[in-house]
Amino acid sequence: MNTDLLLQHISKHISLTGEEEDILKSVLHSKKIKKKHFLLQEGEVNKTATFVTSGILRIYSIDKNGFEHILQFAPPGWWIGDMKSAITQQPATLNIDAIEDTEIIWISKEDLEKLYAAVPKFERFFRILAENSIASYQQRLVNNLSLSAAERYDNFCKLYPSLVQNLPQKQVASYIGVTPEFLSKMLSNLSEKK
Amino acid sequence: MNTDLLLQHISKHISLTGEEEDILKSVLHSKKIKKKHFLLQEGEVNKTATFVTSGILRIYSIDKNGFEHILQFAPPGWWIGDMKSAITQQPATLNIDAIEDTEIIWISKEDLEKLYAAVPKFERFFRILAENSIASYQQRLVNNLSLSAAERYDNFCKLYPSLVQNLPQKQVASYIGVTPEFLSKMLSNLSEKK
DNA sequence: AAATATTCTTAATCTACATTAAGTCCGCCC
DNA sequence: GGGCGGACTTAATGTAGATTAAGAATATTT
Numbered sequence: 001m002n003t004d005l006l007l008q009h010i011s012k013h014i015s016l017t018g019e020e021e022d023i024l025k026s027v028l029h030s031k032k033i034k035k036k037h038f039l040l041q042e043g044e045v046n047k048t049a050t051f052v053t054s055g056i057l058r059i060y061s062i063d064k065n066g067f068e069h070i071l072q073f074a075p076p077g078w079w080i081g082d083m084k085s086a087i088t089q090q091p092a093t094l095n096i097d098a099i100e101d102t103e104i105i106w107i108s109k110e111d112l113e114k115l116y117a118a119v120p121k122f123e124r125f126f127r128i129l130a131e132n133s134i135a136s137y138q139q140r141l142v143n144n145l146s147l148s149a150a151e152r153y154d155n156f157c158k159l160y161p162s163l164v165q166n167l168p169q170k171q172v173a174s175y176i177g178v179t180p181e182f183l184s185k186m187l188s189n190l191s192e193k194k
Numbered sequence: 195m196n197t198d199l200l201l202q203h204i205s206k207h208i209s210l211t212g213e214e215e216d217i218l219k220s221v222l223h224s225k226k227i228k229k230k231h232f233l234l235q236e237g238e239v240n241k242t243a244t245f246v247t248s249g250i251l252r253i254y255s256i257d258k259n260g261f262e263h264i265l266q267f268a269p270p271g272w273w274i275g276d277m278k279s280a281i282t283q284q285p286a287t288l289n290i291d292a293i294e295d296t297e298i299i300w301i302s303k304e305d306l307e308k309l310y311a312a313v314p315k316f317e318r319f320f321r322i323l324a325e326n327s328i329a330s331y332q333q334r335l336v337n338n339l340s341l342s343a344a345e346r347y348d349n350f351c352k353l354y355p356s357l358v359q360n361l362p363q364k365q366v367a368s369y370i371g372v373t374p375e376f377l378s379k380m381l382s383n384l385s386e387k388k
Numbered sequence: 389a390a391a392t393a394t395t396c397t398t399a400a401t402c403t404a405c406a407t408t409a410a411g412t413c414c415g416c417c418c
Numbered sequence: 419g420g421g422c423g424g425a426c427t428t429a430a431t432g433t434a435g436a437t438t439a440a441g442a443a444t445a446t447t448t
Contacts, residue, residue, distance in 0.1 A: 063340035071335055083329040094332070116318065123317040124310065130324030135277040137331035138265060138288070142255045144338050145263035145371050149435070168395065177339050182435055184397055343405075362425065376405055378427055 001030040005053050006105055009077055013128045014121045023118050027111035033057070033098040040096040046085035048106040049126075052076050055102025056163075059094050060174065070175040073099070073163055079129065099171065144177060150186060152176040195224040199247050200299055203271055207322045208315045217312050221305035227251070227292040234290040240279035242300040243320075246270050249296025250357075253288050254368065264369040267293075267357055273323065293365065338371060344380060346370040 003025065010016065016024065030053075033039055039057060040046055050057075052074045059080055060070040071094065074080035085092035086109070107115070115122050143152055153176050157164050164172065173183040197219060204210065210218065224247075227233055233251060234240055244251075246268045253274055254264040265288065268274035279286035280303070301309070309316050337346055347370050351358050358366065367377040 061336045061340060067340070069336060069339035071332060071339075083325060083332055087325060087329055093336070120314045120317065123314065123321050127317050127321035127324060130321060130328055131277060131281060133328050134324055134331065135281055137328065137335065138277055141265055141331065141334060141338070142263060142287070144335070145265075146255060146257035146261070170395065178434095179436060180396075181398085181437080184395095185399090185435095188397075364425065372404095373406060374426075375407080375428085378425095379405095379429095382427075 001028065001105065002053060003028060003105065005077055006051055009051075010125060014125045016119075016121070020119045020121070024115065024122075027107050027115055029106050029108075031104050031106060033102045033104065035098050035101050038095065038097045039104070040082060040085075040092055040094070042093055042095050043091045045089055046082045046092050047089070047109050048081075049079065049086075049109075049112055050074075050081055050096075051079050051105045053103045053105055056099040056166075057096055057102055057104070058099055058171065059096045061094055068174050069177070070171065073160070073167075073171075073175070075160075075163065079133075099167070149176060149178045149182065150190070153183070153186065195222065195299065196247060197222060197299065199271055200245055203245075204319060208319045210313075210315070214313045214315070218309065218316075221301050221309055223300050223302075225298050225300060227296045227298065229292050229295050232289065232291045233298070234276060234279075234286055234288070236287055236289050237285045239283055240276045240286050241283070241303050242275075243280075243303075243306055244268075244274050244290075245299045246272050246274065247297045247299055250293040250360075251290055251296055251298070252293055252365065253290045255288055262368050263371070264365060267354065267361075267365075267369070269354075269357065273327075293361070343370060343372045343376065344384070347377070347380065 006028075007016075007021065010024075033055070039050065040059075042062065054076055057074040057080050058070050059072050059074070059082065060068045062068055072078075072080060080096060082092040082094040082096070084090070085094070089109070112122075143155055147155065153172070156172060156176055169183060169187075170180040173180045176183070178186075200222075201210075201215065204218075227249070233244065234253075236256065248270055251268040251274050252264050253266050253268070253276065254262045256262055266272075266274060274290060276286040276288040276290070278284070279288070283303070306316075337349055341349065347366070350366060350370055363377060363381075364374040367374045370377070372380075
């Protein structure tokens with residue numbers, strides 16, 4: 001298991017002694033998820049904290065007409081989860097699957113509680129992480145409430161330049177909240193205007 | 195200053211000794227905000243954590259056409275803030291003002307850091323708080339991406355039954371993401387269908 | 389390399405919701 | 419208590435983006 005990316009990510013917010021790092025490592029597990037396979041499906045309980053080390057995951061809901069709505073992509077260095085399910089340990093309403101072959105590091109909920117008890121610094125780490133996540137959800141909501149589809153697309157490109165290149169267009173459409181047909185039309189209109 | 199509601203709220207997630215409670219109380223301040231007055235304006239820096247003890251606050255963005263988009267209401271027992279500004283200490287893009295005469299308890303960012311150092315349990319408390327907030331932002335996003343205006347209204351009513359009664363309709367419209375005119379029409383259609 | 393599935397495009401038609409505008413009702417301040 | 423600004427309503431018209439459908443281009447599987 002390659003923990004470099006995770007340790008590097010953690011060290012941006014808290015610093016660990018060698019001993020603390022060992023305690024952390026003792027609760028880490030890794031897993032590979034093949035493209036199109038699920039990490040979490042609607043109805044299952046989200047029982048782990050998940051950190052992506054390679055590939056890309058996505059988290060999305062499926063509405064009553066069967067359409068997918070993507071909440072977040074998780075490229076390497078990102079955490080992902082259905083937070084309501086993780087907190088309440090009730091069945092998830094969100095799905096997580098792999099857009100490409102992906103490798104993750106995960107920690108079980110019980111081990112995470114043990115980790116908090118053994119090294120309280122991790123409460124701090126995950127607090128900071130959660131607060132950053134709130135900041136981006138607030139921004140995302142503002143964008144969805146106040147911007148046009150074209151502006152949301154622009155925004156997405158600026159925020160995730162690497163993803164725009166590698167993602168099928170329909171995934172981008174699902175994230176910014178339009179149909180693939182409309183995004184396609186929008187892009188061809190944009191390019192002919194130049 | 196009446197700290198009952200705050201202490202009760204905190205005790206749902208962590209338990210404090212008398213001494214720890216005293217340390218907390220030493221960093222608390224209270225403030226009254228009159229109806230329509232601002233707690234935070236776009237361009238200012240969000241320098242405090244804010245807990246509502248009476249009244250109602252709202253946090254919203256103003257788009258380039260001058261329209262308001264409400265992210266969250268904060269009735270008594272809720273925290274509120276522009277998280278990006280609070281983290282980065284850069285100018286806020288969100289506004290917070292009072293819908294009714296309101297009383298809050300606030301903690302400065304510096305004192306909050308001191309509190310974390312003195313009583314690490316508070317890292318845990320605010321981690322849990324932040325995680326719950328993420329859960330509701332995830333839900334809110336799903337709703338905005340996948341539900342019709344009527345369904346979002348329904349949802350709002352179930353989630354904040356007390357607010358629907360007391361809030362001007364146009365505030366509800368701004369929260370669910372439609373114009374006041376459309377919400378008005380929607381409601382009169384709904385009622386005549388019965 | 390063929391077969392199959394998935395993604396992307398184009399275009400016609402449709403609809404949920406926005407915009408504009410006018411009028412009514414109500415609380416609040418001088 | 420009369421004027422006034424804000425909140426709500428109604429209705430006509432406009433539009434961003436959805437839906438439907440069909441074909442073309444790209445991947446993926448065998």
